Amino acid sequence: MVRLDGVGLEFGQAGTTNRVLQAVSFSVAEGGFRWLLGPSGAGKTSLLRLLHLAVRPTEGRLTLLDQDIGAAARSRLPVLRRRIGMVFQDFRLLPHLSAFDNVALPLRLAGRPEGQVRVDAVELLSWVGLSRKLQSRPAELSGGEQQRVAIARAVVARPLLLLADEPTGNLDDLQAERLMQLLHEMNRLGTTVVVATHNAALVSRHPAHTLRLLDGRLVRDD
Amino acid sequence: MTKAVAARSARIGAARPGTARTGAGRPPRRAPALLRPARFDDLGLRRALSDRLLPSLVAAMAFLAALALAGTAGASALGRQWQEGAGSVLTVQVTEPAGAAADGGGTRLDRVLALLRGTPGIASARALDAGELEALLRPWLGTGAGRIALPLPAVVDVRLSDPALDAGRLAVRVEAAAPGTLLESHDRWMRRLAVLARSLQACAGLALAVVAFVAVAVVAVAVRAGLATRRGAIEIVHGLGATDGYIAGRFARRATLLAATGAGIGAVAAVPVLLGLAGLAAPFTGQAEDVGAAELVHALPLALWLSLPSLPAAAAAIGWITAQGTVRRWLRRLP
Numbered sequence A: 001m002v003r004l005d006g007v008g009l010e011f012g013q014a015g016t017t018n019r020v021l022q023a024v025s026f027s028v029a030e031g032g033f034r035w036l037l038g039p040s041g042a043g044k045t046s047l048l049r050l051l052h053l054a055v056r057p058t059e060g061r062l063t064l065l066d067q068d069i070g071a072a073a074r075s076r077l078p079v080l081r082r083r084i085g086m087v088f089q090d091f092r093l094l095p096h097l098s099a100f101d102n103v104a105l106p107l108r109l110a111g112r113p114e115g116q117v118r119v120d121a122v123e124l125l126s127w128v129g130l131s132r133k134l135q136s137r138p139a140e141l142s143g144g145e146q147q148r149v150a151i152a153r154a155v156v157a158r159p160l161l162l163l164a165d166e167p168t169g170n171l172d173d174l175q176a177e178r179l180m181q182l183l184h185e186m187n188r189l190g191t192t193v194v195v196a197t198h199n200a201a202l203v204s205r206h207p208a209h210t211l212r213l214l215d216g217r218l219v220r221d222d
Numbered sequence B: 001m002t003k004a005v006a007a008r009s010a011r012i013g014a015a016r017p018g019t020a021r022t023g024a025g026r027p028p029r030r031a032p033a034l035l036r037p038a039r040f041d042d043l044g045l046r047r048a049l050s051d052r053l054l055p056s057l058v059a060a061m062a063f064l065a066a067l068a069l070a071g072t073a074g075a076s077a078l079g080r081q082w083q084e085g086a087g088s089v090l091t092v093q094v095t096e097p098a099g100a101a102a103d104g105g106g107t108r109l110d111r112v113l114a115l116l117r118g119t120p121g122i123a124s125a126r127a128l129d130a131g132e133l134e135a136l137l138r139p140w141l142g143t144g145a146g147r148i149a150l151p152l153p154a155v156v157d158v159r160l161s162d163p164a165l166d167a168g169r170l171a172v173r174v175e176a177a178a179p180g181t182l183l184e185s186h187d188r189w190m191r192r193l194a195v196l197a198r199s200l201q202a203c204a205g206l207a208l209a210v211v212a213f214v215a216v217a218v219v220a221v222a223v224r225a226g227l228a229t230r231r232g233a234i235e236i237v238h239g240l241g242a243t244d245g246y247i248a249g250r251f252a253r254r255a256t257l258l259a260a261t262g263a264g265i266g267a268v269a270a271v272p273v274l275l276g277l278a279g280l281a282a283p284f285t286g287q288a289e290d291v292g293a294a295e296l297v298h299a300l301p302l303a304l305w306l307s308l309p310s311l312p313a314a315a316a317a318i319g320w321i322t323a324q325g326t327v328r329r330w331l332r333r334l335p
């Protein structure tokens, strides 16, 4: 499902290059679950961006959904992205759209019939406890509510790979547990899940295979 | 693999945890009608590509284009009229037509007519009557031309059977018979007028090309501004799996609508101006001077009436193609 062989990522700005990831190698089988841990600045977000196809590796080989991403044509990537759900650290909701339209967007982009779009988006928003906020814009929602809209949007199209970047950052313990239930259930049904987090308590309550990054290098994989 | 995904998708809806507890377990059969906005604007282009600036600029372009089209139509109409006038190849003006001829008997006009009719290579020579003369002078002197107390020359319309007739020698002979008589060969003027008409058309065509070029630039600048304003939204939608074609299509649809609207307004605004010009030109294009609104509609060439509605269509095409090109080129910066 996911395989990295000696993957490196560099950002070059005005002559200087910033090596964000170096020689990262690991793989996740279909249906696997990984915690992605590491101090701030270790490269967790950058690694998730690689897996979300928001950047391409500058070194090594990244294989995702049976595709060699380094070699894939640019026009191949949108279809792959639709099979990957991502909960961003900063939510990235569209500010001018309602919660409902934000969650409906991946389904509409995938060309699902409007009737199914409504049913699925409403169901997901109800599940994250926002059935009374369907028409609210992100600016009218609290940080935790925005995060839950972002979670609903990431899972609504039933992705094969679900990535979450500190998804409990704005959630209380109860909501964090409900999120974990959702992730586990998606995982149990076959979705591969990678979650970056700082929340040590959450990790200890839900022990699973762990990847630990330090200064852009993978220092633990077990 | 796809089969497995479908099966999984079918199950997840039913088995998703917590659905029962939230009390929203049964997906609503009928979602509220207001859930989907009438026009779903995921990139927020209704504000990013404003309905003020672009349509106003395109309206101004369309107005200019309408004037240029009128120039083309007018030049070709005048050119055609002059070509039709070319049938009479030679005009001879006899001043003091009733005066005595230089030698022999008869009036100057009679002498000139006899001389012309006797010249090999001339098919016919006919003096215009008062009515025809008045029609000829109407553009310059108004409807009362015939009553004006000016010594008018006689005008003889000469048709040639031999196009190679030596007009210079004929002029000398006519001058000898009735001194002061003017002989005007039309074909030299016709050639000049044809060149003038063609030049006017070329200028109008050039003006159209410049207007189209500026319209492309205006749309490109507006679309680029929209891309800059909506960069965040575009990156999000791109990350959710939108293709370049989808994003470019959103921009192109909006730009097409705005450009066509602007061009429609500009074309309509040009109509009164064109009718006014047609009114001024009417006496020169063989029409009565005091024309009513109904006749004015016919005063504009049919080709012009047909090409005015093509302005919004052309603007729509420019909007669509320019937006598609601009957005697709811009999107290359995303992976």
Ligand SMILES: Nc1ncnc2c1ncn2[C@@H]1O[C@H](COP(=O)(O)OP(=O)(O)O)[C@@H](O)[C@H]1O
Residues within 6 Å of the ligand: A011, A018, A020, A038, A039, A040, A041, A042, A043, A044, A045, A046, A047
């Ligand atoms: N677009 C970028 N350009 C340059 N440097 C970047 C970019 N994105 C991230 N970085 C750098 O990469 C490093 C890792 O960042 P990040 O992946 O966000 O870490 P984490 O999510 O673990 O906190 C940081 O030093 C950051 O400054």
Ligand SMILES: [Mg+2]
Residues within 6 Å of the ligand: A044, A045, A046, A089, A165
């Ligand atoms: Mg981060």
